[in-house]
Amino acid sequence: MRRTERAKLAAVVFVVLFTQLLVYPGVDELVAALGGAPTIDAGTAFLGVQLLAFVCFSAVWGLLSDRAGRRIPFIVAGAAGGTVAYLALAALIVTGVGDFRAALLLRFIEGAFTIGAFSLAITMLMDLDGGHGRNMGAAGIAIGAGAALGAPVGGQLYALGPLAPILASALLLFGVAVVMATVPDRAPTRAGGLDDVLAGLRRTPGLLVPYAFGFADRFAAGFFGLVGTFYLRQTFALDPAMTGLVLACFFAPFALLQYPFGSLSDRVGRVVPIVVGSVGYGLGITAVGVAPSLAVAAAMLVFVGVLGALVAPATMALVTDMAASDGRGAAMGGFNIFGSLGFLGGILLGGGVASEYGFLAAFAVAGGLEIGVVLIALPVLIRVVPDPTATFGGSE
Known part of the structure; x- marks a missing residue:
């Protein structure tokens, strides 16, 4: 049953x-x-x-x-x-x-x-x-x-x-x-209503660190959903059917590798996958925007999808690690809210920059945001997780 x-x-x-x-x-x-x-x-x-x-x-x-x-x-x-x-x-x-x-x-x-x-x-x-x-x-x-x-x-x-x-x-x-x-x-x-989310942040302000990485991670997903579609359609003259297949080069590894990479973070800790994945993720996003051919763009989308899958489950696991056992629902609710805001931001900001300044500027902004989050949040992340291999409650 x-x-x-x-x-x-x-x-x-x-x-x-x-x-x-x-x-x-x-x-x-x-x-x-x-x-x-x-x-x-x-x-x-x-x-x-x-x-x-x-x-x-x-x-x-x-x-x-x-x-x-x-x-x-x-x-x-x-x-x-x-x-x-x-x-x-x-x-x-x-x-x-x-x-x-x-x-x-x-x-x-x-x-x-x-x-x-x-x-x-x-x-x-x-x-x-x-x-x-x-x-x-x-x-x-x-x-x-x-x-x-x-x-x-x-x-x-x-x-x-x-x-x-x-x-x-x-x-x-x-x-x-x-x-x-x-x-x-x-x-x-x-x-995990909004009041519970805010109460959880007051108790554990360090949750803002995985929330920030979750925001940036989902920002890129929203960015590729909209800007990636128009970029592929206009730059390489693709029809919707081919556009969907090329977008799958990002979304397939991004989605399907999260379970094994989540297990990896249980073994090596959360910090290394989050930091390495986010920096590579940001560089890869920018590289897609300067790809000289469709084949190169598709290959870079696979690369970005793999690195995104490295980051996403580790940040989600870090939320579970840090939250009190009776507050995990609210903590994950907060993560989902920040993730939805990231997805929305990827669409609004990415679309606005692409419309005003072109695709290259939009890809640079999206990649720079991912790297910027690492630079800003890394000192706090190191304080929150002083041992990079620590997984807190990850073995529960």
């Missing part, structure tokens, strides 16, 4: 990540179909407004669920609301009624609903017995698979037209709502 519940909850996590990445490879075509200009500014707005909703509502769903003492109705509501929002976007394309501002509003509503399904599904995985490592492993595989497959599959769907990824997203989220209605509810732990 626990295995079945674990699989269903992991499926929710997978679907939300998968549908998020599904629209990225041809976002310019989708924006045009929704009545906007196929520019990087419009793409920035369309992708960024979903992330803004993620940031605004991730803690709200946890608070509502805690007060009600239930999870399943809220997960079903989140998936169902996302379904309706995607269908409304499809209606805009089919009927031509409404403008791009209406599309942005619907995208915000979609994000506000789907983040509820995503965050509460992970919380329910934490609530399951049968082994914390096994449950978080299921979440990690779902996140990895969703991130790795979303862009390439989305690119193929765009060959059928900009309506295809929208309808596919609606269908998948409807399936989530139906399936989750069959999962038994369980007594919840606290989901």
Whole structure:
């Protein structure tokens, strides 16, 4: 029974990540179909407004669920609301009624609903017995698979037209709502609302260090999702299908290597993967922007994805190491909030710089941010983890 519940909850996590990445490879075509200009500014707005909703509502769903003492109705509501929002976007394309501002509003509503399904599904995985490592492993595989497959599959769907990824997203989220209605509810732990996150930071201000690295890490992911798409489309004249496959050069290793690299950080400590990975990550991001050919750009995307996978699980593990045992949910909630802000920042800042100053400047800013975080946070990181091989509670 626990295995079945674990699989269903992991499926929710997978679907939300998968549908998020599904629209990225041809976002310019989708924006045009929704009545906007196929520019990087419009793409920035369309992708960024979903992330803004993620940031605004991730803690709200946890608070509502805690007060009600239930999870399943809220997960079903989140998936169902996302379904309706995607269908409304499809209606805009089919009927031509409404403008791009209406599309942005619907995208915000979609994000506000789907983040509820995503965050509460992970919380329910934490609530399951049968082994914390096994449950978080299921979440990690779902996140990895969703991130790795979303862009390439989305690119193929765009060959059928900009309506295809929208309808596919609606269908998948409807399936989530139906399936989750069959999962038994369980007594919840606290989901880590905003007040809990702030209280945890007051108790353990050192958590700002992994939060900062998490912000920078997700900044790069958001940057590649938007700026990487337009860079590949315009520089190498790629169609959405090929763009999705090339973006997978980053997202596939970034997602799929996090589990083995997380295990590596248990053996060698958190500091070395975080520092080495972040510096290489920043340099690699900049290198993508000066790649002389598509083959070189793809190779550099693989390199950046590998290094990103080296950083991400180590920073997440450092959060768990540093947080009190009764405050890990709130601490991880804070990490996710900073991560969502990073993803949003990668889209907004990266898109703004690329639109104003060009792709090379945008890649330099994104790479420089990653390296800058290392230079600023490294002294604090060394104080927090005086032994670079220490993993605190990593062996628990």
